[in-house]
Amino acid sequence: MLGLLAVWYLSTTGFGWIHPARFPQPEEVWGALTFIQSEGYGNGKLHQHVLHSLKLVAMGFAVAVxxxxxxxxLMGYSRRAEALLNPAFLLLRPIPPLAWIPLAIVWLGLGDGSKILVIFVAAFVPSVINSYTGVRNIDTPVMEAAHMLGVKGWRMVSEVLVPGSLPMIFTGLRLSLQASWTTLVAAELIGALFGLGSILNQASQDIYPAMILVAMAFVGICGASTTWLLGLLESRAMPWRNGRVAA
Known part of the structure; x- marks a missing residue:
């Protein structure tokens, strides 16, 4: 990281190899950061934009998973459910989440609801696929033993299906979270008054590359932070993967 910062400084401020109009200098980005936090930009201050984007991602992600x-x-465990639901899922799966933006706007307008819907669509597919795969990867002898012992209903879900598919479930959660952040930025580029995507939109219209970098940096920071928090939850749910034994 320090090496990248050094190259950035030398290329822009130090030797002037890159014109500031094409890529801003570090001090310009710092100035944009202090400006948006103290004076505000794009209808709000930085923390307001960040909190708004976090709220949208949290809501869309939570509903999706x-x-x-x-x-x-259910699809992984029940052949009947798979036969019933899989055709519709296969039809909808190839549609990019961003393709839902026009319909989301028609249905829910330009408010937060349309953005949450698009995030939901993006996060929904990975969570379904990986949970389904996790159940299908459970060893056949384990499933047979559960049936022989008369394990059914909620006990089957809580004692067999979820523990057996937990690694794949968390893989799906990570992919869903990443898809949520990627889709959020695109959704907020259209008709958003608050959020990191709205900063990008406003800064591009104002030809303000330093502010664009500020928004991009905080998208990365928020995405990395939420992924790290999810990793903590995963390590608590599956301590054996880190060589620890649950207390």
């Missing part, structure tokens, strides 16, 4: 994970477990 709360529906997608159980649906994936």
């Amino acid at each position: 709360s529906i997608g994970v159980p649906l994936g477990l």
